[in-house]
Amino acid sequence: MNDLRARIAQIVERDRTLQSKPGGVRGSEVGTDRNPLYAMADPPASGRYPIARGPSVRADGSVHPFEVREQRIAVDDLGLEIVGRGAADPLLLAHLGLKGDPPDRWQDVLFLDTETTGLSGGTGTYVFLIGVAHFAGEELILRQHLLLDLGAERAFIAALKTEIEPFRACASYNGKSFDLPIIRTRFVMAIRSELTIDDSHLDLLHPARRLWRNRFGSTSLRQLEESVLDDGRIADVPGWLIPDAYFHYLRKRDPAIIAPVLEHNARDVISLVRITDRVARAVAAARTGRAPDHAPAAFALARVFEHTGEMDAAFACYESAYYDGDNTLRAKLALAFARHLERRGEVERALRMMETLVELGLGSPRWREQAEARVRRLTRKRWRSALRTAS
Numbered sequence: 001m002n003d004l005r006a007r008i009a010q011i012v013e014r015d016r017t018l019q020s021k022p023g024g025v026r027g028s029e030v031g032t033d034r035n036p037l038y039a040m041a042d043p044p045a046s047g048r049y050p051i052a053r054g055p056s057v058r059a060d061g062s063v064h065p066f067e068v069r070e071q072r073i074a075v076d077d078l079g080l081e082i083v084g085r086g087a088a089d090p091l092l093l094a095h096l097g098l099k100g101d102p103p104d105r106w107q108d109v110l111f112l113d114t115e116t117t118g119l120s121g122g123t124g125t126y127v128f129l130i131g132v133a134h135f136a137g138e139e140l141i142l143r144q145h146l147l148l149d150l151g152a153e154r155a156f157i158a159a160l161k162t163e164i165e166p167f168r169a170c171a172s173y174n175g176k177s178f179d180l181p182i183i184r185t186r187f188v189m190a191i192r193s194e195l196t197i198d199d200s201h202l203d204l205l206h207p208a209r210r211l212w213r214n215r216f217g218s219t220s221l222r223q224l225e226e227s228v229l230d231d232g233r234i235a236d237v238p239g240w241l242i243p244d245a246y247f248h249y250l251r252k253r254d255p256a257i258i259a260p261v262l263e264h265n266a267r268d269v270i271s272l273v274r275i276t277d278r279v280a281r282a283v284a285a286a287r288t289g290r291a292p293d294h295a296p297a298a299f300a301l302a303r304v305f306e307h308t309g310e311m312d313a314a315f316a317c318y319e320s321a322y323y324d325g326d327n328t329l330r331a332k333l334a335l336a337f338a339r340h341l342e343r344r345g346e347v348e349r350a351l352r353m354m355e356t357l358v359e360l361g362l363g364s365p366r367w368r369e370q371a372e373a374r375v376r377r378l379t380r381k382r383w384r385s386a387l388r389t390a391s
Contacts, residue, residue: 064148065147065148065151066146066155067145067146068145069146070141070142071142071143072139072141072142073139073142073270074138074139075139078274078277079277080273080277081280081281082281083106083276083277083280084106084135084140085106087104087105087106088102088103088104088105088106088108088109090102092280092283092284094307095279095280095283095301096202096207096280097203097204098201098202099200100169100201101200102169103168103169103200107134107135107136108167109134109135109167109169109170109171109202110132110133110134110164110170110171111134111170111172111269111272111273112132112133112172112175113130113131113172113265113268113269114129114130114131114178114182114183115127115128115130115242115246115264115265116182117243117246117247119240119243123189125185126147126153127182127186128146129145129146129246129261130160131144131145131265131268132145132164133273140273142269142270144266145160145163146258148250149250150250154190154191156190157190157191161191164196164197167197169197170197170200170201170202171204171276172203172272173204173205173208173221173272176205180201202276204276205219208275208279210297210304211279211292211300212227212297214294214296214297215227215294215297216228221268221271222236224271224275228275228278229271229274233267235260236263236267237261237263242261242264245261249261282297286317287312287313289316291316291320291321293324294324295320295321295324295325295329296329298318298320298321298324299329299332299333301313301317302314302318302333302336305317306336311343314340318333318336318340319337321333331362331363334354334357335367337350337353338353338354342378342381347378347381347382347385350378351375351379354374354378355375358371358375
């Protein structure tokens with residue numbers, strides 16, 4: 001018992017010594033799990049980021065609570081053809097996954113990406129870096145808001161609210177599932193406010209999957225940079241290391257630690273803008289009859305064109321997907337394609353297609369029932385047409 005009392009006395013005396021330092025702030029080399037912003041071991045000799053142990057390290061009075069970094073990039077340097085140029089087409093925005101009222105101009109869309117203190121979300125996860133970009137004239141303006149003191153989150157979120165409020169819509173990559181929910185949580189917890197851009201949201205993950213998942217497998221931004229933009233990253237900090245890198249930066253205040261995270265975030269936002277333009281190009285090409293040469297992508301576009309009421313573009317994509325695809329895909333799209341052929345007066349062509357697929361025994365029993373019903377319908381329509389011609 002005496003040994004325990006002695007140990008407690010030593011701990012109390014140590015804490016008094018630490019608190020007596022100038023400004024009442026703990027030494028920069030000391031980590032603690034008592035009331036910290038983050039406690040962390042010193043980095044190992046290997047140079048890899050250390051494992052974080054608890055909430056975090058508060059900045060001293062000489063450090064600003066947050067900062068905003070800005071870059072201006074010419075639209076021509078990004079290789080954009082549609083996005084950022086001219087008015088925003090509401091039907092095109094529907095292809096880009098817009099939910100909510102469409103904006104009138106590309107200048108009203110805010111592209112964003114977040115970096116957080118954890119990858120699972122929840123009320124204990126902070127947004128410490130958010131990159132936002134918008135068009136102004138012939139430039140893309142990228143601003144990165146970096147939180148330097150978790151205790152100053154309220155002021156940080158208030159400044160971010162001022163940045164976001166002027167915009168009608170936002171664009172993200174998987175933001176519906178991650179970025180926007182966590183931003184909304186921080187807005188509510190820090191300043192008791194709601195997001196103003198959540199009702200009009202373009203989540204580019206879904207159109208990217210429609211166009212490229214069957215071709216490339218992965219549709220992560222990094223994969224699309226390599227496969228679609230032909231601009232892969234040579235060196236990049238892995239996403240799972242970013243929280244530890246941030247907390248290590250709070251401990252050491254070495255700009256070299258946070259620089260790779262800032263570069264990672266900037267690349268994500270810029271790639272989001274460029275991928276948006278590539279999706280828009282694919283849609284514009286299909287509208288002129290140049291459907292994607294990859295059959296699953298053409299089929300996916302055809303279904304969206306039907307949803308937006310662009311029947312000529314839908315027909316071109318169905319036709320391309322049918323002749324370029326395998327039998328499994330042909331069976332999947334045949335009923336819709338036959339409907340388009342019938343609407344265009346090409347009954348004989350639709351009938352031959354459906355009869356061929358039925359004879360091949362493709363599809364599920366349910367599909368074959370529907371296909372045989374369509375064959376009977378088309379056969380009756382052909383005979384009625386022949387009778388009218390004969391009379």
